[in-house]
Amino acid sequence: xxxxxxxxxxxxxxxxxxxxxxxxxxxxxxxxxxxxxxxxxxxxxxxxxxxxxxxxxxxxxxxxxxxxxxxxxxxxxxxxxxxxxxxxxxxxxxxxxxxxxxxxxxxxxxxxxxxxxxxxxxxxxxxxxxxxxxxxxxxxxxxxxxxxxxxxxxxxxxxxxxxxxxxxxxxxxxxxxxxxxxxxxxxxxxxxxxxxxxxxxxxxxxxxxxxxxxxxxxxxxxxxxxxxxxxxxxxxxxxxxxxxxxxxxxxxxxxxxxxxxxxxxxxxxxxxxxxxxxxxxxxxxxxxxxxxxxxxxxxxxxxxxxxxxxxxxxxxxxxxxxxxxxxxxxxxxxxxxxxxxxxxxxxxxxxxxxxxxxxxxxxxxxxxxxxxxxxxxxxxxxxxxxxxxxxxxxxxxxxxxxxxxxxxxxxxxxxxxxxxxxxxxxxxxxxxxxxxxxxxxxxxxxxxxxxxxxxxxxxxxxxxxxxxxxxxxxxxxxxxxxxxxxxxxxxxxxxxxxxxxxxxxxxxxxxxxxxxxxxxxxxxxxxxxxxxxxxxxxxxxxxxxxxxxxxxxxxxxxxxxxxxxxxxxxxxxxxxxxxxxxxxxxxxxxxxxxxxxxxxxxxxxxxxxxxxxxxxxxxxxxxxxxxxxxxxxxxxxxxxxxxxxxxxxxxxxxxxxxxxxxxxxxxxxxxxxxxxxxxxxxxxxxxxxxxxxxxxxxxxxxxxxxxxxxxxxxxxxxxxxxxxxxxxxxxxxxxxxxxxxxxx
Amino acid sequence: xxxxxxxxxxxxxxxxxxxxxxxxxxxxxxxxxxxxxxxxxxxxxxxxxxxxxxxxxxxxxxxxxxxxxxxxxxxxxxxxxxxxxxxxxxxxxxxxxxxxxxxxxxxxxxxxxxxxxxxxxxxxxxxxxxxxxxxxxxxxxxxxxxxxxxxxxxxxxxxxxxxxxxxxxxxxxxxxxxxxxxxxxxxxxxxxxxxxxxxxxxxxxxxxxxxxxxxxxxxxxx
Numbered sequence: 001x002x003x004x005x006x007x008x009x010x011x012x013x014x015x016x017x018x019x020x021x022x023x024x025x026x027x028x029x030x031x032x033x034x035x036x037x038x039x040x041x042x043x044x045x046x047x048x049x050x051x052x053x054x055x056x057x058x059x060x061x062x063x064x065x066x067x068x069x070x071x072x073x074x075x076x077x078x079x080x081x082x083x084x085x086x087x088x089x090x091x092x093x094x095x096x097x098x099x100x101x102x103x104x105x106x107x108x109x110x111x112x113x114x115x116x117x118x119x120x121x122x123x124x125x126x127x128x129x130x131x132x133x134x135x136x137x138x139x140x141x142x143x144x145x146x147x148x149x150x151x152x153x154x155x156x157x158x159x160x161x162x163x164x165x166x167x168x169x170x171x172x173x174x175x176x177x178x179x180x181x182x183x184x185x186x187x188x189x190x191x192x193x194x195x196x197x198x199x200x201x202x203x204x205x206x207x208x209x210x211x212x213x214x215x216x217x218x219x220x221x222x223x224x225x226x227x228x229x230x231x232x233x234x235x236x237x238x239x240x241x242x243x244x245x246x247x248x249x250x251x252x253x254x255x256x257x258x259x260x261x262x263x264x265x266x267x268x269x270x271x272x273x274x275x276x277x278x279x280x281x282x283x284x285x286x287x288x289x290x291x292x293x294x295x296x297x298x299x300x301x302x303x304x305x306x307x308x309x310x311x312x313x314x315x316x317x318x319x320x321x322x323x324x325x326x327x328x329x330x331x332x333x334x335x336x337x338x339x340x341x342x343x344x345x346x347x348x349x350x351x352x353x354x355x356x357x358x359x360x361x362x363x364x365x366x367x368x369x370x371x372x373x374x375x376x377x378x379x380x381x382x383x384x385x386x387x388x389x390x391x392x393x394x395x396x397x398x399x400x401x402x403x404x405x406x407x408x409x410x411x412x413x414x415x416x417x418x419x420x421x422x423x424x425x426x427x428x429x430x431x432x433x434x435x436x437x438x439x440x441x442x443x444x445x446x447x448x449x450x451x452x453x454x455x456x457x458x459x460x461x462x463x464x465x466x467x468x469x470x471x472x473x474x475x476x477x478x479x480x481x482x483x484x485x486x487x488x489x490x491x492x493x494x495x496x497x498x499x500x501x502x503x504x505x506x507x508x509x510x511x512x513x514x515x516x517x518x519x520x521x522x523x524x525x526x527x528x529x530x531x532x533x534x535x536x537x538x539x540x541x542x543x544x545x546x547x548x549x550x551x552x553x554x555x556x557x558x559x560x561x562x563x564x565x566x567x568x569x570x571x572x573x574x575x576x577x578x579x580x581x582x583x584x585x586x587x588x589x590x591x592x593x594x595x596x597x598x599x600x601x602x603x604x605x606x607x608x609x610x611x612x613x614x615x616x617x618x619x620x621x622x623x624x625x626x627x628x629x630x631x632x633x634x635x636x637x638x639x640x641x642x643x644x645x646x647x648x649x650x651x652x653x654x655x656x657x658x659x660x661x662x663x664x665x666x667x668x669x670x671x672x673x674x675x676x677x678x679x680x681x682x683x684x685x686x687x688x689x690x691x692x693x694x695x696x697x698x699x700x701x702x703x704x705x706x707x708x709x710x711x712x713x714x715x716x717x718x719x720x721x722x723x724x725x726x727x728x729x730x731x732x733x734x735x736x737x738x739x740x741x742x743x744x
Numbered sequence: 745x746x747x748x749x750x751x752x753x754x755x756x757x758x759x760x761x762x763x764x765x766x767x768x769x770x771x772x773x774x775x776x777x778x779x780x781x782x783x784x785x786x787x788x789x790x791x792x793x794x795x796x797x798x799x800x801x802x803x804x805x806x807x808x809x810x811x812x813x814x815x816x817x818x819x820x821x822x823x824x825x826x827x828x829x830x831x832x833x834x835x836x837x838x839x840x841x842x843x844x845x846x847x848x849x850x851x852x853x854x855x856x857x858x859x860x861x862x863x864x865x866x867x868x869x870x871x872x873x874x875x876x877x878x879x880x881x882x883x884x885x886x887x888x889x890x891x892x893x894x895x896x897x898x899x900x901x902x903x904x905x906x907x908x909x910x911x912x913x914x915x916x917x918x919x920x921x922x923x924x925x926x927x928x929x930x931x932x933x934x935x936x937x938x939x940x941x942x943x944x945x946x947x948x949x950x951x952x953x954x955x956x957x958x959x960x961x962x963x964x965x966x
Contacts, residue, residue, distance in 0.1 A: 155854045159885070160795040162756025246754045246798025336779075337753065420854045422885045424943045427760040441948055557948070 004360035007037035017044035023375050030369055038306045038355060038362040042370070045273035045311055046280060049533050052374035055499040056531045059512045067525045069488055071192060077118040077269060079527025080195055081489045083553055087442065088195065089450060090124035091187035093493040093549040095532035099240040100182040104149025108182050109157035109243035110315050115186040116161060117269040120252050121318065123196040123259050124188025127426060128440050129158050131168040131184055132454045132493070132547045136177030138409050138736055143172065146180055148737065155420040160245035161252070164429050165421035166438025167452050172409045178537025183493040185454055185549040189442065196259060198268040200286035200321045200347050205265065207279070207290060207345035210334060211251045211317040213300035217241045218313025228498055228536040247316040247339070254337040255318065261333070263326035270317040276310045278319040279345070280353055283367045289348035290367060294357040298340040306357035321347060381505035387463045390600035393585045398638070398662050398717035401594060405635050406642045407728030409736070410589045416733035434647070435563045436482040436631055439554065449557030451485035453550050458543035459587045460602030465507045465544055469514025470605040471671060476550035477522050478631045481614040482674060483560045484621035485552025487522065492529040492548055497541025499533045507544040515546060521607035524550065561621050563630040564647030568708035570627060571682040572652060574637065575674045575701050576613035580660050582636050582668030589634045590667040603671050610672045613699055617674050620690070625678050632673040638666035638714055640675050645712045646726045654705035656715030666714055677707055745962045747773035747788040750816065752807040755794030755831060757940065764942035765790065768955060769962040778812050786824070788961050789816055793830030793940060803846065803888045804834030813839045825869055826934040827961055830886055833936030842927055842936045843901055844893035849886070850919030856885040859915035861925055861939060865905045868932045873956030879912050880953040882939040889938035891920035901927060908935050
């Protein structure tokens with residue numbers, strides 16, 4: 001066949017497309033000729049790491065992805081999980097790391113836009129969003145600028161679109177100095193019988209382009225996201241897309257209206273590698289060919305080439321296959337919302353992906369092989385080295401340590417961040433950010449609610465990827481449980497360095513193993529996700545960061561618990577700890593943030609105990625006796641108690657554990673622990689029954705103290721007023737962003 | 745009592761507003777799309793919050809010049825009650841139905857938090873469910889809520905009881921002059937406010953201080 005080609009294919013051009021010589025050879029073997037420039041672009045888009053998962057696929061297959069409630073696992077735009085009553089929650093988390101470092105506002109904004117589109121493409125109205133953000137050291141010169149830009153971008157898009165941001169994470173660590181992480185999560189609600197998929201069906205049907213016009217923005221973005229950063233980073237700014245939440249909001253309403261007409265056979269949003277990925281995916285899934293006529297694509301710039309149109313990552317665009325007889329109704333919906341609607345191609349029976357431009361054929365490729373034959377690597381990996389144990393834990397006054405940590409960058413309040421997000425829109429928010437999990441009620445149902453949490457501890461993952469992977473899942477499951485929710489399923493956003501380095505690949509392999517182990521033990525399948533590799537600058541990788549976004553179901557949101565103490569003179573129970581309450585100091589924030597020591601093993605997660613303890617806590621919450629509940633994480637018992645006191649404005653007095661090092665007791669980061677307060681008489685029969693049950697289950701549940709007063713008293717330490725704690729906790733972020741205050 | 749909600753593209757608290765009017769009024773309001781050429785015969789017209797036309801020009805400026813706003817203006821002149829919340833307030837100001845201007849928050853940031861409001865004038869169709877001087881809770885969520893009016897206008901609206909709500913107890917979130925959170929027109933049948941009473945009307949919201957505003961606005965004219 002003769003295809004039009006205006007650009008000579010040279011080895012340099014191939015290399016610039018991120019294709020290795022053996023990968024290019026594979027292309028030659030596959031099509032039996034030299035590709036055109038447009039085809040080369042299509043291959044680079046389909047075969048880069050971001051779209052093909054070529055380094056990760058082998059390991060992703062090992063994750064549990066099914067369960068009694070799972071309607072759709074990975075492989076679609078988002079995962080779908082049954083929540084009963086004919087409804088489903090549709091959710092996914094996705095990274096926008098590289099673009100957010102280059103251009104923080106637009107990078108973060110379009111990350112939010114992309115994940116929202118993934119959710120409503122499936123027919124779900126988005127009801128909640130979260131963002132897991134990781135920045136470099138607070139004293140790094142770029143950090144303030146990046147924090148300000150990313151937070152404004154997340155808010156700018158999500159607020160305008162109209163979805164409440166109900167949770168997330170913000171962390172600082174020097175290991176993200178050159179590569180920040182922006183992981184955006186969105187969840188929506190749909191009826192289980194009205195879920196839309198990307199698989200095209202039927203030959204000769206119109207392929208319709210919807211939404212915003214195509215420009216040159218983001219050309220090559222997915223390829224950029226599959227490479228390390230070097231010193232030429234500023235030159236990559238033009239590969240970042242520009243977001244338009246106003247168009248996205250109209251696209252949401254138009255898509256949902258269109259879906260209600262019954263016109264939609266298949267739908268796919270244009271995300272990474274835009275028109276290329278979406279068209280190939282729809283055709284390949286349906287065993288159909290696709291023919292696109294680029295002269296019909298709505299464009300907002302002049303003289304765009306076929307190559308540019310195929311690789312543009314302009315935002316707020318969709319591709320659909322429609323029932324031809326309903327095209328007029330479909331067009332009317334889009335005209336009402338003043339969005340572009342153009343028939344740009346058709347489905348065919350020849351299994352070819354054909355692209356026409358200016359009357360010439362510029363690409364003619366086997367559609368199935370474009371996806372299926374993408375390279376897949378079993379990259380060499382090395383077993384991570386076991387970390388040396390912590391031998392000496394430096395002493396510090398407990399009250400001083402508490403104040404420094406609660407007012408330090410790791411544990412300080414994130415209010416400065418989440419007050420820039422609309423957390424209340426839609427009127428269903430039950431728990432805003434600042435607790436263990438965000439909670440929204442299910443609109444239209446009398447009592448049901450959904451809980452959302454995003455978690456990972458990159459320090460643990462670096463020290464011990466296997467335990468770190470387990471811990472990320474367990475902590476997410478624990479946070480959902482702490483509200484009284486039943487954890488349903490999760491999405492994973494796996495952020496790592498360069499997989500071509502065996503030690504990075506080793507982190508990846510072991511973290512996945514840990515995630516899989518924990519998901520199986522906790523019946524918490526992974527239903528969607530995203531992999532972001534090459535998070536490196538000049539050869540230095542980020543901390544391994546497999547972010548887990550989890551969803552839980554509350555049968556009655558009125559019974560969900562919060563972290564704040566609610567009344568004085570209530571007994572405080574520590575559920576699930578070791579007999580010494582706390583012991584594990586390896587990789588603790590106590591060591592890292594007070595003594596600048598990153599030492600020791602990560603705390604290990606006992607998954608059997610985790611599940612048993614969580615199920616027990618959830619039962620207690622649902623029985624109505626629990627007045628507050630908080631899981632223990634960074635900073636251990638002391639920080640968890642301080643957060644409960646601050647949130648409730650009530651102090652507490654905690655007993656001294658004799659013969660035990662108070663540092664380990666109060667700052668140890670042992671896993672699988674919760675704090676609860678009870679509306680029970682600590683001398684009464686009901687609490688005795690609770691203890692009897694805990695004992696029979698083998699769960700440690702000591703009464704460690706009581707709420708009340710204006711101070712938090714940790715054993716024999718100096719009392720610290722709740723007011724002083726609150727000031728320290730609230731002050732760090734605004735002071736830091738203003739550019740004053742200490743940067744601990 | 746019948747109500748209508750005007751919807752412009754980009755508004756996003758229309759669903760919240762419709763839910764509040766339905767729950768408190770007992771009947772779903774009429775939904776009027778911005779391209780409609782008529783508004784049904786109603787006693788209350790509401791313009792909800794959001795980002796009409798993306799707020800890409802001045803907030804509310806494009807929606808204010810939409811043909812449907814001519815009908816809103818005629819109805820307002822005829823005495824029909826008109827309520828604008830957040831972007832709706834911005835639209836009413838841009839349409840000239842309310843005095844003053846709304847500028848970018850002094851923090852230059854979007855702000856979503858709960859504030860305290862003082863009911864400054866409890867003698868209106870919208871506020872008679874509150875007591876004069878009553879302090880109520882209410883959430884805000886906006887980027888451009890910094891109310892401003894020149895000295896003469898300020899004197900007039902303060903003097904004529906056209907200030908409906910003021911941010912209280914040091915909770916002014918945006919730098920508004922005189923802590924003004926909501927204003928009325930001279931006829932007191934048009935009110936606009938930045939805070940979102942529709943997001944504080946039931947137990948799930950953690951309070952119902954916003955309810956009285958809708959209960960009053962939806963009441964039959966005596």
